[in-house]
Each structure stands twice: as C-alpha cells, then as structure tokens.
Amino acid sequence: MPCRRQERDSGASRRRGACRCLSRGRSFVAGSVRTARENCVGMRGSRQADALRQRIVDAVCHEKIFPVYQPIVCLRSGAVHSLEVLARWTDPELGPVPPDDFIPIALEASLLPLLTLNLVRRACAEASAWPGVPRLAFNVPPSLLQDAPAVRLLVEAISGSAFPQERVCIEMTEDELIEDDATAEKALGYLKSHGIRVALDDFGTGFSNLVRLSRFGFDELKIDGSLIQRLATDRESRKVVSAVIGLGHSLEVAVVAEGVETEAQASVLRELGCDFAQGWLTGRPMSSHDVIALLTATPASTLSTGLAPLSPYLRQHQLSSLYTGAPVGLAFLSPDMRYSAANTEFARMVGRPLSEIVDAHVSQVYAPGIAEWILRESRQILGDGTTSTVEFRFPDRDETFLVVGTCVTDETAQAIGVSVVAIDITDRKHAEEEIRAREAIYRGAVELGPNVAWVSDGDGKLTYISPAPHEPEGGTMDARMAAWYARMDPDDRMRVHAEWLAAIPTQDAFETRFRLRWFDDRWRWVSSRAVLRTTADGGRGWFGVFTDISRQVELEEQLARIDPGIDAR
Numbered sequence: 001m002p003c004r005r006q007e008r009d010s011g012a013s014r015r016r017g018a019c020r021c022l023s024r025g026r027s028f029v030a031g032s033v034r035t036a037r038e039n040c041v042g043m044r045g046s047r048q049a050d051a052l053r054q055r056i057v058d059a060v061c062h063e064k065i066f067p068v069y070q071p072i073v074c075l076r077s078g079a080v081h082s083l084e085v086l087a088r089w090t091d092p093e094l095g096p097v098p099p100d101d102f103i104p105i106a107l108e109a110s111l112l113p114l115l116t117l118n119l120v121r122r123a124c125a126e127a128s129a130w131p132g133v134p135r136l137a138f139n140v141p142p143s144l145l146q147d148a149p150a151v152r153l154l155v156e157a158i159s160g161s162a163f164p165q166e167r168v169c170i171e172m173t174e175d176e177l178i179e180d181d182a183t184a185e186k187a188l189g190y191l192k193s194h195g196i197r198v199a200l201d202d203f204g205t206g207f208s209n210l211v212r213l214s215r216f217g218f219d220e221l222k223i224d225g226s227l228i229q230r231l232a233t234d235r236e237s238r239k240v241v242s243a244v245i246g247l248g249h250s251l252e253v254a255v256v257a258e259g260v261e262t263e264a265q266a267s268v269l270r271e272l273g274c275d276f277a278q279g280w281l282t283g284r285p286m287s288s289h290d291v292i293a294l295l296t297a298t299p300a301s302t303l304s305t306g307l308a309p310l311s312p313y314l315r316q317h318q319l320s321s322l323y324t325g326a327p328v329g330l331a332f333l334s335p336d337m338r339y340s341a342a343n344t345e346f347a348r349m350v351g352r353p354l355s356e357i358v359d360a361h362v363s364q365v366y367a368p369g370i371a372e373w374i375l376r377e378s379r380q381i382l383g384d385g386t387t388s389t390v391e392f393r394f395p396d397r398d399e400t401f402l403v404v405g406t407c408v409t410d411e412t413a414q415a416i417g418v419s420v421v422a423i424d425i426t427d428r429k430h431a432e433e434e435i436r437a438r439e440a441i442y443r444g445a446v447e448l449g450p451n452v453a454w455v456s457d458g459d460g461k462l463t464y465i466s467p468a469p470h471e472p473e474g475g476t477m478d479a480r481m482a483a484w485y486a487r488m489d490p491d492d493r494m495r496v497h498a499e500w501l502a503a504i505p506t507q508d509a510f511e512t513r514f515r516l517r518w519f520d521d522r523w524r525w526v527s528s529r530a531v532l533r534t535t536a537d538g539g540r541g542w543f544g545v546f547t548d549i550s551r552q553v554e555l556e557e558q559l560a561r562i563d564p565g566i567d568a569r
C-alpha cells in the first residue's frame with residue numbers, strides 16, 4: 001500500500017489514509033531519529049514494525065490508550081460548548097506516541113472499533129461527573145460507519161453510559177463517507193435517530209462535496225486547521241473560510257474552526273461570524289480533572305445550537321433588503337471596476353435595467369466619456385483610500401445626483417472596492433437655481449438704489465441680507481453681511497446696534513436710519529425698518545428692509561435751515 005502521508009507544518013492539518021507511521025522526531029528504532037517517511041518505508045514488513053504493531057495491540061487490548069479532552073469554545077461568549085475526545089498513548093520506552101501514528105496502525109490491525117468503544121465508555125463515564133452541560137465529541141474511524149454491527153455497539157456504549165446521549169457528537173471526515181454513501185447515510189440516520197449529533201471533520205481538506213454535506217444532515221462543520229493557520233495574513237484563505245462559514249450557516253449548521261492558535265485568528269473568525277473555536281488559544285487537550293477545573297471557572301454553554309443570532313450572512317441578507325428598498329442609489333464597485341451589486345434606484349438613476357449593471361464593467365454601462373471619468377475617480381478613491389463627493393449630471397438629462405464614493409477595506413486594510421451612494425438632488429438644484437435667479441433680480445434692483453431686504457431671528461441675530469451688486473458668486477452669508485456692515489458709517493454703527501438691542505425685547509416695529517457708503521462711493525442715508533413676524537418654520541423672526549432716504553434727509557436739512565426749530569438729525 002503506498003504511503004499517502006503528507007507533510008504538515010502544523011498539528012491541525014489532516015493526514016489520513018491507510019499508511020501512517022511514527023513521526024515528530026521519535027522513532028521506534030531506539031537511538032536513531034528517522035523521518036516519518038523513512039519510518040513508513042523502512043519499517044514496513046520489518047521486525048521493528050511488527051514489534052510496534054504488537055505494542056499497539058497490547059495498548060488497545062489492555063486499555064492503555066486513554067482519552068484527553070480539548071475544549072471547543074463559543075467565539076462570542078467564551079463558554080465551553082463541547083470537548084473533543086482525543087486518544088493518547090505513552091509507551092514505556094517510546095514515550096508519548098501521537099494518535100496520527102498509532103491510529104493508522106490500530107486501523108490496519110482492525111482494532112480501531114475496539115479502541116473507539118473503549119474511549120467512548122471511559123470518556124462518557126468521566127464526563128458524567130462534569131459540572132454544566134458540555135457535549136462530548138468522538139472521532140469515529142473510517143471503517144466504523146460501513147460496519148452496521150459496530151455502529152450499533154457504538155450507540156449502545158453511548159446510551160448505556162451515564163452521559164446523556166443527546167450531548168454526544170460523532171466527528172467524521174469526508175473520506176469516511178465516500179466509500180459507500182448509502183451505507184454511511186444509513187449509519188448517520190441511525191446515530192441521529194438516537195439523538196446523537198454528527199459533525200463533518202477536517203472540512204476544506206478533502207473532496208468537500210457540498211451535495212453530500214446537505215444530504216447527510218450534519219449538525220456541525222469543522223473547518224480544518226490548515227485553513228485557519230493562514231487566516232490572519234492570507235486574503236485567499238480568508239475568502240475560503242468566509243465561504244465555508246456562509247455555507248454552514250445557509251445549511252443551519254454550526255461552524256467550528258479548528259487549530260485556532262492566535263487572538264488575531266479568533267478575531268477574524270468572529271468577524272466572519274464563525275460560531276466556535278478549538279485550538280491552543282482556547283485550550284490544549286487536557287485530563288478529565290483539568291476539564292472539571294475549567295468548567296467550574298468557565299461555565300459550559302447551554303444546549304442551543306450556538307448559531308450566532310445574526311451571522312454576517314443574515315446581516316448581508318438584511319442589508320440586501322435595505323439595499324433593494326433604499327430611496328437612494330446604492331452600488332458596489334469591485335477593484336476590477338465591475339459593479340458587484342447595485343439597487344433598482346441606482347439602475348433608475350443610471351437609466352439602464354439592473355441586469356445590465358450588476359456584474360458589468362463600468363465601460364459597458366456608460367458612454368465612453370462618462371465611463372472614463374468614473375474609472376479615473378474610482379481608481380483614485382481606491383488608491384488613496386478616500387471618500388469623494390461630486391455633483392453629477394448626465395449631459396442629456398435634467399437630473400442632478402450627489403454621488404459619494406467611499407473606499408471600502410477589509411480587516412487588513414486592503415481596499416476591496418468602492419461603495420457608491422447616489423442621491424437625487426434635482427429638486428434641490430432647481431430650488432437653488434430659482435433662488436439664484438431671484439437674487440439676480442435683487443442684485444439688479446439694488447444696483448439702482450439701496451433697497452436691501454434683511455432677516456434676523458427672534459433674538460435679533462442677522463440670518464439673511466440681500467446680495468450686493470457685483471458680489472462674487474459662491475460667497476457665504478457671513479461674508480455678505482460683513483461686507484454690508486463695512487459700508488456703514490463707523491459713527492453710526494454703535495448707535496444703530498444699541499437701538500436694535502433696545503428694540504428687540506419690545507417686539508414693536510423697529511426703525512432707524514444711518515449712513516451707507518454706496519457703490520458709486522457716495523454716502524447715502526438709508527432708513528432701516530423691521531417688523532416681527534412668524535417664520536415659515538413656525539418660529540418668530542424680524543423681517544426688515546433698508547431703503548435710500550438721502551433725498552428725504554436732504555429736504556429735512558433744507559427745512560431745518562429755513563426753520564431751525566425742525567430737527568433735521
């Protein structure tokens with residue numbers, strides 16, 4: 001039989017197949033350190049291999065192989081969800097031998113069903129004394145599912161123990177299922193009919209047949225540690241893990257990430273909506289005694305499936321409903337300049353059916369000139385990681401859109417696209433144009449002589465004043481007010497201000513006069529009058545106007561000269 005062992009850089013990636021052998025620097029040949037492959041090839045058929053097999057047979061038959069337990073922890077709450085039972089064996093001469101080495105040999109010696117039953121009995125007995133309600137997960141050997149009497153024995157061993165069988169989970173890898181799908185399906189049905197849960201182990205390393213995954217009705221999906229190792233640094237594995245989590249959740253299956261060693265990995269998994277983690281980070285395999293201490297300190301989670309109430313996929317679903325119904329145009333442009341998503345409002349704004357926008361390249365959606373401009377803007381947003389806001393108008397249409405493009409990044413700050421929000425501001429634009437047109441009329445009128453409207457709030461603070469002739473476009477209201485104020489005779493400013501402050505509390509009509517340097521550089525007398533009225537928003541405001549009274553003042557002065565009893569001011 002050929003050796004199918006693959007090298008692995010971490011203990012979490014799987015090696016299966018009929019040929020497994022000693023590894024991790026320890027060799028059965030005392031005194032010489034041989035690689036796993038050397039052992040595999042060199043020991044086959046040798047006396048040493050026979051002796052090793054004999055030791056393993058002895059260990060299984062005399063129950064020297066014992067269970068340890070590794071916690072599987074809820075990524076959100078930190079509660080212990082379950083404990084995976086892992087076989088351990090320490091040979092008096094070889095020291096600890098890892099299961100990857102003795103399990104295949106026990107399998108070859110047809111001893112794996114017996115080893116499994118021993119571990120099940122012992123683990124169930126130990127776990128029945130644990131506090132809380134954790135689950136127990138067992139690894140079943142490839143052959144067991146194909147062997148109906150062995151499956152029956154397994155169920156009997158579980159149901160005959162003091163540990164509740166509905167808290168037991170059986171982990172199996174995909175290659176345990178492919179030998180004979182029909183028999184495996186029957187075996188799984190039998191386990192499930194006894195309330196035993198089933199988990200698909202090492203997902204992502206084998207055939208990952210999705211049809212099989214849904215057909216067998218798994219309760220849990222365990223993502224292989226080899227995929228998790230690169231999670232925090234490698235975008236591609238993040239995509240795969242994210243897809244697997246989405247797949248699990250769409251099948252309403254809880255997802256466990258194996259081989260979680262760092263907080264960085266856990267944090268990415270949390271963001272991706274993964275339910276549970278197993279690995280060095282949350283706990284090494286431990287004795288039953290240590291499990292009791294752990295469960296006393298960290299309570300086990302309740303018997304819920306542990307599915308996150310709102311996974312990213314549900315959230316995405318909710319978001320897409322919002323997306324569809326939003327009164328604004330929404331679209332997402334991927335870095336290859338294709339629309340990966342858009343809503344109907346966006347399609348309406350663009351003036352094309354949604355089906356011609358989603359998945360299409362920008363150059364396929366717009367006329368060349370516009371497409372070029374959008375491509376340039378979008379690439380700049382992606383490159384700079386910024387947000388850009390522009391007013392956009394199609395050349396042949398009377399609509400104006402305020403378009404906000406924002407660079408979207410993933411957890412590692414890599415740009416993954418541009419989110420586009422478009423708001424129809426046509427009405428606002430029309431209103432602005434109307435105001436501008438009216439102001440142009442004012443401006444023209446004001447040029448002929450001072451006739452300037454102004455508005456203040458109820459407390460007397462100026463909020464509006466007509467534009468001055470020749471005022472530059474686009475200036476602020478504050479600048480406009482300051483410009484008018486600068487034209488007041490400095491001698492009058494203080495007096496008018498004091499009169500205004502005194503008038504406000506009385507709420508009576510206000511009137512004063514002052515000198516203003518007009519745009520022909522001549523000084524004019526103006527009269528400023530105001531009344532308090534209800535404003536459009538239901539508040540109170542002063543509506544005023546100042547008009548040219550130079551001629552009137554001139555006449556008053558003449559009269560005063562004729563009759564000094566008249567006050568000409």
Ligand code: C2E
Pocket residue numbers: 010011012014070085086087098099100103116119139140141201202225258259260261278279280281285
């Ligand atoms: P498995 O079922 O995938 O078990 C998980 C393996 O990953 C365990 O190795 C565990 O110690 C290791 N592991 C857990 N967390 C981490 C981590 O953060 N980083 C790394 N690098 N490794 C981690 P172990 O105990 O050596 O078992 C290896 C394999 O042997 C198991 O893989 C399983 O396929 C098999 N095995 C173990 N016990 C049994 C058993 O009782 N019956 C059967 N049939 N197979 C068993």
Ligand code: CA
Pocket residue numbers: 084139171201
């Ligand atoms: Ca396992």
Ligand code: CA
Pocket residue numbers: 201202222224258
């Ligand atoms: Ca596994």
